Amino acid sequence: MQTSLTINGETRQLDLDPRTSLLDALRHHLGLTGSKKGCDHGQCGACTVLINGRRVNACLSLLCMHEGDEVVPIEGLGQPGALSPMQQAFVEKDGYQCGYCTPGQICSATAMLEEIAQGWPSHVTADLEARPELTTEEISERMSGNLCRCSAYPNIVDAIRKAAGETA
Amino acid sequence: MTEQFKMDAPATDRRLDGMAQGLVGAPLDRPEGPLKVSGTATYADEYRLENLAHGMLVRAPGNSGRVRLANRDAVAAMPGVLAVIHDPRLLRNPAQGTANKAPVQDANEAHYLGQPVALVVAESFEHARHAAHALKIELEGGTPRPVDPETAAIEPQSSKGLDQGDLDRAMTEAVHAVDVTYRTPSHSSAPMEPHASIAQWDGENLTLRGSYQMLKYNRNELADALGIHPDRVRILAPYVGGGFGSKLGLAPEAVAAAIAAKETGRPVSVALTRPQVFETTMRRSETRQRIRLAADAEGRLAGIGQAALVSNLPGEVFAEPVLQATHFLYAGENRRLSLDLARVHRLCAGSVRAPGEAVGITVLECAMDELAEAAGIDPVELRRRNIPEKDPESGKEFSSRRFREALDSGAEAFGWSDRPATRSRREGEWWIGYGMASAARVNVLMESRARVTLAPDGSAKVETDMTDIGTGTYAILGQIAGEMLGLPRDRVEVVLGDTDLPPASGSGGSWGAASSGTSVYVACQAIRAQLAERLGVAETELTLKDGQAVFDNRTETLAEILKGDEIAKEGHVLPGDTSKAVRQATFGAYFVEVAVNGVTGETRVRRMHGSFAAGRILNAKTARSQCLGGMIFGIGMALTEELAFDDRDGHVANHNLAEYHIPVNADVPQITVELLEERDDWASPLQAKGIGELGICGAAGAIVNAIHNATGVRVRDFPATLDKVIAGL
Structure with a gap:
C-alpha cells in the first residue's frame, strides 16, 4: 500500500503491507531504530514520535494512516555533536540508564513542553483557566505515559526542568 | 601478557587514592550518552541484516500434555511463511544466571502455560505474527498439575537453613515477641527492551546479536543447546535495554532464532512480544515468610526465625534465597532459618x-517495625541496638560496614x-506517616578478564565482553583506566x-563493577609497571596525569616513553581467600513519608531517602x-507490582504493562540518595563493592511501615493495594 509522508523533513514514498505500524515502518523499513518497541500495545511510550508536532505512540498507528503527515522521530531532534537542549539535559542529569525508553522520553518531553506553553491543563492542574506552571508535579503527571524500568524518573524530571530553563 | 590477580589478602595499599587524574568517583556523564539520547545506540533487534527473516514464538496453551501442531502444513503454506520450527532443542525456559549449560530443552511436552513450543518464520514481521496467531497447538493426554505453592509438594533446602540455639525457648522467655507471617507475590523484571535475538550463520559459525547480561556463560549455554562447540559461537550485546536478572541466562528466543537461521539459510530475528516477556522469561518467586523475633525489655534480640516457602518448576535448582542477609544483619543467639x-x-x-x-x-524489616x-x-534505635559485633553465625x-x-x-x-x-497526623483527607527500613545485600567478587591497550599516541582502549545494561560500565571502566x-x-x-573479547564476570548479582573494574585495574597496573621499567623507576614512584609521566622531578609524555610501541595487557581477577575470611556485604537505610487517603486507601509516596555504604563509589552519578x-x-513492590496467576492452570493473568503495574513518573517523588564514603580492602583492590541491587533490599518495607505509621494498618500481604489498606481504616 502506497503512503507518502515526511520523515525528518524528507519526503518518503513507501509501499508496504497495510498491517505495518508506523513504528515497524521506521524500524524495519527505514533503518530508523531510535524509536523503540517496548510493548507494541501503547502501554510504555518507548515508541513515542512527533507527528505534526504532537507526541504519538507510533506502535498504535498504522503507517497508511499518515499520508501527508510530518513525522519526527528521535533521530530528527538531534545527533551526537548537535544534540537538542533536551537531549543534552538527559545526558547531564543522567535521565536514563539502559537507554531503551530514552528516545520516547525525549520526544515526549519535547512535545510536552510545547503543550504547557500552549496552556493545556493536566490532571494535576488546579486552575483550568490559568497558565500551567512547570512544577515537578506537572512534569511527572504529563510524563507518566513513558515508562522507565531503570526508574530514572527523578533525573528525567530534573533534565526536563533544565532543558525548559535553557529554552525559555 | 596476562596479569593474574587473586583476591587472597586485603588490599590495604589503596592505590586508587594515590592516583592523580581524579576520575574515579567523579560524577561524570556516561560516555555513550549522546548515542542513547539520539537513538543511535544499537540494541539487539536493530541490525537490519540483508535478507533478514522474522520469527514469532508460539506458546503452549496449557501446562501438561504432549504438544501437537494441529495445522502445521496449513500455516507453512500461508503467505510469506518460510518455516514452522518445532524442534527438540527449543528451550523450555531460560537458563539460570551463570548456569553455563543449556537448561531443560523440551518442545514436545507442555510444562507451563506460556512455554514456547514452536517458531513461525516469515518474510516479514507482519507475516510471522499473523501466521503465529494461526498456528494451533493442541495438548494431548495432559493431567492436572500443581500450580499453587501452598498445596504443592515441598523440597526442603536444608543447606540454606540454620538451627542455632533454641528459638522456641527464646520466644517463650522474650519480653517482647513478634510471630507474624507475610506474603510477597511473584514479580517480573519487565525490562523496557523485550528479549530479542538475531541469529546469523556463516557456514558452521553462528553470530548472535542478543540482549544478554553475561556473555561468556550465554555463549556456552547457546553452544550446549545447539550441540556445537563454543568456539563456533559469537555473541554481540553492546547495548542491553535493561535486564534486572531476566537476561542473565540464555533464553528460548536465542535458540529458536539459531535453529531457524540454520534451517532457512537466512539471518532470523526473534523478539518476544511484551506478553511473552511476562510469560516465558523469569519470575521472582512468590514467598510466604514466617518471622519470629524474640527480644528483651530493651529490644535486644535473643532470637530470630525466618521460615520461607518459595516455588519453581520441576527440574530447576534455583530457590529464591530469601534467608541470604538474615544470616548476618542482626544479632540474636538463637536462630532458626529455613527455606522450602x-x-x-x-x-x-x-x-x-x-x-x-x-x-x-x-519482610524482616516489616517484622522489625512490628517489634x-x-x-x-523508636525503629531506628531498635536497629542500632541489634547491630551484631561480628557475623552472628x-x-x-x-x-567493612557503615550500617550504623x-x-x-x-x-x-x-x-x-x-x-x-x-495514626495521628492528618492533612485534609490524607493520613501522613513515616517509615524506615534497613538495607543489606551480600557482596561477591567474580572471575573477570579485560584487555587494556596503551597506544603509541598515549590513548588507551579497554576491551572485554562485559555488558552495560544501564549500570554504567562504559563510564566506570573508562574512569578506572x-x-x-x-x-x-x-x-x-x-x-x-563481544565474546571475541576477554571474558568478564557479566552483569548480575551486583558484582559487575567491582569484578570487571578490578580486571581493568590489574591490566593497568601491569602497563604502569612496564612504563616504570622503561623509565628505570619504581612503579610506585611514577605519577601519571594528563598523558604525562612525572618521576624523579622529570616529566615525559606517554608518547615519548612509548617511542612508537603499544603496550597491551590483559588483567585477570579471581576471587580468593577474602571471600571466605570475612563477611562481605553492603548496607544502608531507607526513610519514607507517605500520605494515605482516608477515603480511598490510596497511598502516595511523598518523600523517600536512602543512605548507602557500598565501598568506594566509582562514579557518583551512575551509582x-x-x-x-x-x-x-521498591515503590512498585510495596504498592502495585504483582504477577497474578490463574488458580486453574497457573497462567499469568496480567501479562502486560497495563495490568502489571510498574511505577510511573507520577508515582515517584524527587528521591534523595546519600552515598557514604567507604573503603573495603577485603572486597577488591578498588575497595569497591556492589551497588546495583542494594537500593531494593528492604525499600518496600520502609513504605509499608510508613503506611502503618500513617494509618495504624499493617498490610502483611504485598503489595499494599487500596483494598487491603482500606479494609483496616
Whole structure:
C-alpha cells in the first residue's frame, strides 16, 4: 500500500503491507531504530514520535494512516555533536540508564513542553483557566505515559526542568 | 601478557587514592550518552541484516500434555511463511544466571502455560505474527498439575537453613515477641527492551546479536543447546535495554532464532512480544515468610526465625534465597532459618533484581517495625541496638560496614525525629506517616578478564565482553583506566559486549563493577609497571596525569616513553581467600513519608531517602542512579507490582504493562540518595563493592511501615493495594 509522508523533513514514498505500524515502518523499513518497541500495545511510550508536532505512540498507528503527515522521530531532534537542549539535559542529569525508553522520553518531553506553553491543563492542574506552571508535579503527571524500568524518573524530571530553563 | 590477580589478602595499599587524574568517583556523564539520547545506540533487534527473516514464538496453551501442531502444513503454506520450527532443542525456559549449560530443552511436552513450543518464520514481521496467531497447538493426554505453592509438594533446602540455639525457648522467655507471617507475590523484571535475538550463520559459525547480561556463560549455554562447540559461537550485546536478572541466562528466543537461521539459510530475528516477556522469561518467586523475633525489655534480640516457602518448576535448582542477609544483619543467639521449595507448573522462577534480599530483608524489616511498636522503641534505635559485633553465625568479622552511620545519617537527612505517633497526623483527607527500613545485600567478587591497550599516541582502549545494561560500565571502566594511566576520560575508549573479547564476570548479582573494574585495574597496573621499567623507576614512584609521566622531578609524555610501541595487557581477577575470611556485604537505610487517603486507601509516596555504604563509589552519578532505580523498584513492590496467576492452570493473568503495574513518573517523588564514603580492602583492590541491587533490599518495607505509621494498618500481604489498606481504616 502506497503512503507518502515526511520523515525528518524528507519526503518518503513507501509501499508496504497495510498491517505495518508506523513504528515497524521506521524500524524495519527505514533503518530508523531510535524509536523503540517496548510493548507494541501503547502501554510504555518507548515508541513515542512527533507527528505534526504532537507526541504519538507510533506502535498504535498504522503507517497508511499518515499520508501527508510530518513525522519526527528521535533521530530528527538531534545527533551526537548537535544534540537538542533536551537531549543534552538527559545526558547531564543522567535521565536514563539502559537507554531503551530514552528516545520516547525525549520526544515526549519535547512535545510536552510545547503543550504547557500552549496552556493545556493536566490532571494535576488546579486552575483550568490559568497558565500551567512547570512544577515537578506537572512534569511527572504529563510524563507518566513513558515508562522507565531503570526508574530514572527523578533525573528525567530534573533534565526536563533544565532543558525548559535553557529554552525559555 | 596476562596479569593474574587473586583476591587472597586485603588490599590495604589503596592505590586508587594515590592516583592523580581524579576520575574515579567523579560524577561524570556516561560516555555513550549522546548515542542513547539520539537513538543511535544499537540494541539487539536493530541490525537490519540483508535478507533478514522474522520469527514469532508460539506458546503452549496449557501446562501438561504432549504438544501437537494441529495445522502445521496449513500455516507453512500461508503467505510469506518460510518455516514452522518445532524442534527438540527449543528451550523450555531460560537458563539460570551463570548456569553455563543449556537448561531443560523440551518442545514436545507442555510444562507451563506460556512455554514456547514452536517458531513461525516469515518474510516479514507482519507475516510471522499473523501466521503465529494461526498456528494451533493442541495438548494431548495432559493431567492436572500443581500450580499453587501452598498445596504443592515441598523440597526442603536444608543447606540454606540454620538451627542455632533454641528459638522456641527464646520466644517463650522474650519480653517482647513478634510471630507474624507475610506474603510477597511473584514479580517480573519487565525490562523496557523485550528479549530479542538475531541469529546469523556463516557456514558452521553462528553470530548472535542478543540482549544478554553475561556473555561468556550465554555463549556456552547457546553452544550446549545447539550441540556445537563454543568456539563456533559469537555473541554481540553492546547495548542491553535493561535486564534486572531476566537476561542473565540464555533464553528460548536465542535458540529458536539459531535453529531457524540454520534451517532457512537466512539471518532470523526473534523478539518476544511484551506478553511473552511476562510469560516465558523469569519470575521472582512468590514467598510466604514466617518471622519470629524474640527480644528483651530493651529490644535486644535473643532470637530470630525466618521460615520461607518459595516455588519453581520441576527440574530447576534455583530457590529464591530469601534467608541470604538474615544470616548476618542482626544479632540474636538463637536462630532458626529455613527455606522450602514447592514444585509448581508456573513459569520458571529465577533472579529478579536482588534475589533473596529484595523480599527477605523487606519482610524482616516489616517484622522489625512490628517489634519496635510492641516494645515502644523508636525503629531506628531498635536497629542500632541489634547491630551484631561480628557475623552472628560464623563469628567472622565484617569486611567493612557503615550500617550504623547509614541509619544515623539517613535519619538526620530525612528529619526522622519529626515522625508522628501512629495514626495521628492528618492533612485534609490524607493520613501522613513515616517509615524506615534497613538495607543489606551480600557482596561477591567474580572471575573477570579485560584487555587494556596503551597506544603509541598515549590513548588507551579497554576491551572485554562485559555488558552495560544501564549500570554504567562504559563510564566506570573508562574512569578506572584513565585514573590508573593518567589519561583524561576522552582519551580512553571502552569496547564491550563481544565474546571475541576477554571474558568478564557479566552483569548480575551486583558484582559487575567491582569484578570487571578490578580486571581493568590489574591490566593497568601491569602497563604502569612496564612504563616504570622503561623509565628505570619504581612503579610506585611514577605519577601519571594528563598523558604525562612525572618521576624523579622529570616529566615525559606517554608518547615519548612509548617511542612508537603499544603496550597491551590483559588483567585477570579471581576471587580468593577474602571471600571466605570475612563477611562481605553492603548496607544502608531507607526513610519514607507517605500520605494515605482516608477515603480511598490510596497511598502516595511523598518523600523517600536512602543512605548507602557500598565501598568506594566509582562514579557518583551512575551509582546514585542505581540506588534510585532500586528504591523505585521498591515503590512498585510495596504498592502495585504483582504477577497474578490463574488458580486453574497457573497462567499469568496480567501479562502486560497495563495490568502489571510498574511505577510511573507520577508515582515517584524527587528521591534523595546519600552515598557514604567507604573503603573495603577485603572486597577488591578498588575497595569497591556492589551497588546495583542494594537500593531494593528492604525499600518496600520502609513504605509499608510508613503506611502503618500513617494509618495504624499493617498490610502483611504485598503489595499494599487500596483494598487491603482500606479494609483496616
